[in-house]
Amino acid sequence: MIPSLRPGDKIAIIATARKIDREAIAPAVEVLQRWGLEVEVGPSVGAAHGMFAGDDALRLQDLQQALDRPDIKAVICARGGYGTTRILDQVDFSRFQEQPKWVVGFSDITSLLCHIHSLGLESIHGIMPMLFPSGTEEAIGSLRSILFGEDVxxxxxxxxxxxxxxxxxxxxxxxxxxxxxxxxxxxxxxxxxxxxxxxxxxxxxxxxxxxxxxxxxxxxxxxxxxxxxxxxxxxxxxxxxxxxxxxxxxxxxxxxxxxxxxxxxxxxxxxxxxxxxxxxxxxxxxxxxxxxxxxxxxxx
Incomplete structure (x- = not known):
């Protein structure tokens, strides 16, 4: 079972698909920090390569490091769009399987969640940082409840x-x-x-x-x-x-x-x-x- 988050835990926000400005996730970062989390924003957020958040190599490296690093307790994808499937087959999930953590996203991130499910592990289909400003309290609150191990x-x-x-x-x-x-x-x-x-x-x-x-x-x-x-x-x-x-x-x-x-x-x-x-x-x-x-x- 994936460990629930606790105040003081570090999480990563990365972009595996379409490009997004760092300013666009600032409101979400503030919310996550109010939850007591330390937020690290990956280099893919703010990067651009055509429509993507950096080229495939950058997005792959950002996802791989976030999955591998033991100090990162959850990985939240900044937005969807298109691009996750371009890098999915190059990801090494071996360390992630040994020390699983929450991975959050929806839309284009569905492909990543499906792959995690094929490995026999859980993930979260939920609101992403780009959409925090327009999301309902229920949507954002439900994400917090699941991340922190509360029954819903x-x-x-x-x-x-x-x-x-x-x-x-x-x-x-x-x-x-x-x-x-x-x-x-x-x-x-x-x-x-x-x-x-x-x-x-x-x-x-x-x-x-x-x-x-x-x-x-x-x-x-x-x-x-x-x-x-x-x-x-x-x-x-x-x-x-x-x-x-x-x-x-x-x-x-x-x-x-x-x-x-x-x-x-x-x-x-x-x-x-x-x-x-x-x-x-x-x-x-x-x-x-x-x-x-x-x-x-x-x-x-």
């Missing part, structure tokens, strides 16, 4: 598309486009008996359908313990409308199954992006009045 339970309002029921299994998922992207790679993972969560941003509806078809054809939807459908933000359509919205697309591709499905779960590219522990066993209860997600074991 999430309750969600009912949704017309929900399928009621109860399921228990490891929680895993993230950005739909990245889950599609890692399929068939060494970062891929089995979804059998797990609670899968999905979110995405700025995609065409037909492409959402295409990726759901791929998940279905690959067997990723067959034997789930449950499904969480998060934020699908800024969706786009063609001049000839696709004919279904996102929730209708997902409902169509999961209609033949019986596991519980919770729509409108607050995860993804919106201010209310609750932190989720990838790889930890949880219980999803979807009822007529409300839904809840609770971890089956203590975080500590």
């Amino acid at each position: 339970t999430y309750e969600v309002a009912p949704h017309a598309f929900n399928r009621t029921g109860t399921g228990t299994g490891q929680l895993i998922g993230g950005n739909l486009a990245l889950l599609h992207n890692v399929s068939g790679t060494r970062s891929d993972f089995s979804t059998r008996g797990k609670i899968l969560f999905l979110e995405d941003v700025d995609e065409y509806l037909y492409n959402i359908d295409r990726m759901m078809v791929h998940l279905s054809r690959a067997g990723k939807l067959d034997d789930l313990a449950g499904l969480l459908v998060g934020h699908f933000s800024d969706m786009k359509d063609n001049a000839d409308p696709f004919g279904k919205n996102v929730y209708e697309i997902i409902a169509e591709h999961t209609a033949k199954y019986t596991y519980p499905v919770c729509y409108g779960f607050p995860t993804g590219h919106e201010p209310d992006n609750l932190a989720l522990v990838c790889g930890r066993e949880a219980t999803l209860q979807v009822g007529a009045a409300e839904s809840s997600l609770k971890y089956s074991k203590s975080i500590t």
Whole structure:
């Protein structure tokens, strides 16, 4: 189990994907320092190489050092965008496996979280420093609670598309486009008996359908313990409308199954992006009045 943070611990903020100015993460650094943490900002933050936070070599070195250094107790990715998969196969996870630590991010960072899950370790899908200024208190607070080993339970309002029921299994998922992207790679993972969560941003509806078809054809939807459908933000359509919205697309591709499905779960590219522990066993209860997600074991 990954050690919880304690006041005085040192954490690293690095950028594995798109470039970001150091000024953009200043509000997050202040919040993390108020939590009692010592924050070290890696050289990838503020670097630029085209659209990336420095070239592949710099971003790889920054991630590798943050994972390897025993004095760094958690690694938080500054932002998403694109670029993590370019360096992922060059990372040596051997020291990280010997002394695991929290790795935090979402969006493009989904690929890194999936790879960590394939190693049998946990990680955190949650708000990143660039988004602290726009994030809700609940989103930021949930990240703090998990980092510091506090138990959390999430309750969600009912949704017309929900399928009621109860399921228990490891929680895993993230950005739909990245889950599609890692399929068939060494970062891929089995979804059998797990609670899968999905979110995405700025995609065409037909492409959402295409990726759901791929998940279905690959067997990723067959034997789930449950499904969480998060934020699908800024969706786009063609001049000839696709004919279904996102929730209708997902409902169509999961209609033949019986596991519980919770729509409108607050995860993804919106201010209310609750932190989720990838790889930890949880219980999803979807009822007529409300839904809840609770971890089956203590975080500590």
